[in-house]
Amino acid sequence: DSPLVIAGKTFKSRLMTGTGKYRSIEEMQQSVIASGCEIVTVAVRRVQTNAPGHEGLAQALDWDKIWMLPNTAGCKTAEEAIRVARLGREMAKLLGQEDNNFIKLEVIPDAKYLLPDPIGTLQAAEQLVKEGFAVLPYINADPMLAKHLEDVGCATVMPLAAPIGSGQGLKTTANIQIIIENSKIPVVVDAGIGAPSQAAEAMEMGADALLINSAIALAVNSSAMAYAMNLAAIAGRMAYLAGRMPIKDYAIASSPLTGTVN
């Protein structure tokens, strides 16, 4: 397998995680390790405001090993997201990642479903690309929007499987499949994955990577679930490369019976 390359940077792991919703910093630290991830997304606003559960969070990970993916969670408009993206870049620099220009772009006006705004996301993406960011936009699974984002120079697209934190699994497979078929940039399935089977399924479809947070953080045993997701992402990727058996309408015996024993 060739490694995952995003904006020229190479990663071995195809599973990204987050830092939110854990019951303790220790649990988060252990889960990040168990997940085998090399990219962790961090909500810039929550860190900068020391939101509950976010005190010292940015400092709690080993940024020599983990690549920070600042995100614009909590931004309702393109303007807000652009401002927060710039703060994110500063945050990454302060934590020692001088050349980190990654931003996970979230423009989310809606509080109930946390679904991203296609118009505001495209506007912000265009501006942030101009400012030199490697933009990873969180989007509804709309193949035409994905194409626009690729055209304006985004580093990946991150279509959602289901609403953030819902754990509903792959509810948008038909559209994600079309995005994968047509995308020249990595496709990272983000949000909604609730179980390793769903992580594996997304990878079997040919997704380049996954971002999973809630399903790990909210499991009864987070670090065990993190490790399960780690294995599942690898299993799904291997299966994609190994070439799965064709699906048959009927049964096929293990081999023709050429004789019988009595």
Added chain:
Amino acid sequence: DSPLVIAGKTFKSRLMTGTGKYRSIEEMQQSVIASGCEIVTVAVRRVQTNAPGHEGLAQALDWDKIWMLPNTAGCKTAEEAIRVARLGREMAKLLGQEDNNFIKLEVIPDAKYLLPDPIGTLQAAEQLVKEGFAVLPYINADPMLAKHLEDVGCATVMPLAAPIGSGQGLKTTANIQIIIENSKIPVVVDAGIGAPSQAAEAMEMGADALLINSAIALAVNSSAMAYAMNLAAIAGRMAYLAGRMPIKDYAIASSPLTGTVN
């Protein structure tokens, strides 16, 4: 995690495989190793008749490490299956497994779907249990039949996910779920699994083990797929034990926003 125990014998791996449909003996050997399995099922009739692809097959595995699960594939009636089961026990003995009394019971009158006969299976199971076999019956996912088989003393039940060799995945989840909830003996999901995501899903539901053959043997790269299935079975089991997050109707943000940065 506690180990899998079948008829008093303990296994670490929860993935069982087979020997049929491979393109070569070497590929089969490598796949068995990559799968990490400890139990391999072998069609007694095919081995004894040296069916094409089965010459030397029984000798091709290291039976010091692998527990043989002889199966009665090709038997249309209870009587045939009982006879072949006895031959299977001899075969295991000849290959050095003196105390191996396992038999995977298949009674399959239908050639198109290879679906098992509930009546013949129950009859054969009753007789074989009396003869001291540890009976692992292959069945349609019928919870009441599973209960009968448990009541007559079977060592496991092996409900099918979909027709043998079809790779259709989990088509009988509702019934398998009920079987799992009610069974006091191990539930081994057998037949129809086509991809690691499906293997993981069955384990997440609480299945005790899986038997996968076609999806490995017919993959373009069999040993890679075997390894993927190995990981997926572990991932699914770990997730089952780790306790997955609840499924939500709506989105849940990673944490409440308690302030904003401007």
Added chain:
Amino acid sequence: DSPLVIAGKTFKSRLMTGTGKYRSIEEMQQSVIASGCEIVTVAVRRVQTNAPGHEGLAQALDWDKIWMLPNTAGCKTAEEAIRVARLGREMAKLLGQEDNNFIKLEVIPDAKYLLPDPIGTLQAAEQLVKEGFAVLPYINADPMLAKHLEDVGCATVMPLAAPIGSGQGLKTTANIQIIIENSKIPVVVDAGIGAPSQAAEAMEMGADALLINSAIALAVNSSAMAYAMNLAAIAGRMAYLAGRMPIKDYAIASSPLTGTVN
């Protein structure tokens, strides 16, 4: 379309209903009419014991127009079911259907899922056929069991879509499809249908008829739902006969564009 023929008797409607779970006798009467059904199943035991909600129930329908289908609900064994079937025949006679030999056979040992026992059902069916009954057995969707029941002379098979009264919809489509393909007697999908879309889907698959009770009786507006089920069963049957369009992987424009207007 040719009519539905069961045991030599012809019916125009392909939707059967029941009498249980209604909030009042009037609601039941209106719903039976709105459903357009010609066959109504009645629980022999409940009627004979005047169970709550069943007082006068048998008398509440116009048995000149409706064909009674006595059922053996509440029977745990073949023996019980056979006894109750005989009582059912008497009941039909008393209500004026002298030649009615129909019996909906239910042998249900399990109280939680109300799943039928394949062994007891087959035993009772064999006996009842010998006694001249037209036997309509309620079964799990097991194609091999369906074959056995056809072989012993049953008038139909009635595979379940999902547990009785669950409203979960078609959870056993793969097996029902195989039963339909192979059955020479009518296949009546029974239990689990919760919405008209599911009724239509079963008919589109080629089912010969449906039996729906809870989804009608437990709707907020039972008679409106009964009429919706009536239409859906007809729609599904018509679609089956009309021959549906093939499913395509990609989009197909409404017609090729041979020119453009500017």
Added chain:
Amino acid sequence: DSPLVIAGKTFKSRLMTGTGKYRSIEEMQQSVIASGCEIVTVAVRRVQTNAPGHEGLAQALDWDKIWMLPNTAGCKTAEEAIRVARLGREMAKLLGQEDNNFIKLEVIPDAKYLLPDPIGTLQAAEQLVKEGFAVLPYINADPMLAKHLEDVGCATVMPLAAPIGSGQGLKTTANIQIIIENSKIPVVVDAGIGAPSQAAEAMEMGADALLINSAIALAVNSSAMAYAMNLAAIAGRMAYLAGRMPIKDYAIASSPLTGTVN
């Protein structure tokens, strides 16, 4: 039930159809009648260029009874769609519908999946609303885009179930459900419906109306399928209003057994 109201105009039928893909004008005419529809969409470009199968098509329907819904099929950009919409209005006037300002807006740059462009669609919608059109935009099932279109004054939103002409059924239910919950304008499920069961399901979810063309035109017997869709749409709507039974995890017997007969 209250009638369907779009841009102040009232309709009894909730099923819209089209004119494309039929094998003959006669078949189209019969199917339109059998469908019971009151709105038929017509591709302006195809009619104006007399594309094969479209000669005389506009004249073949009784526009005293059928409300014309001109569409902008074949338009790749907002500009094209705006021009064609204006032509559509002229076409409706010429056919006697002086006050018809409806336009089904399609902006589709992609030839393989025929998926609509969210950006171009929103731009064109804004302009057309300003010009006094009642705009019915065809969109991917993106709740945020649907909100934008409602905000700029569209008359409906028409989210797709699956790619046009694919007959794949409801592949975007999770998002369509959210659109329905949040929309103050009618939600018309458009494209991808292949069978009456799917038509019923969309209506059961609370969709206000459906647009179905290929599944009717490409059925072996188009007019029979048109009638089946007609019934299914009514059945689905009735079920939505009737209030379906809750879904249960377990079985519920038709009534408690309070006695037994022996």
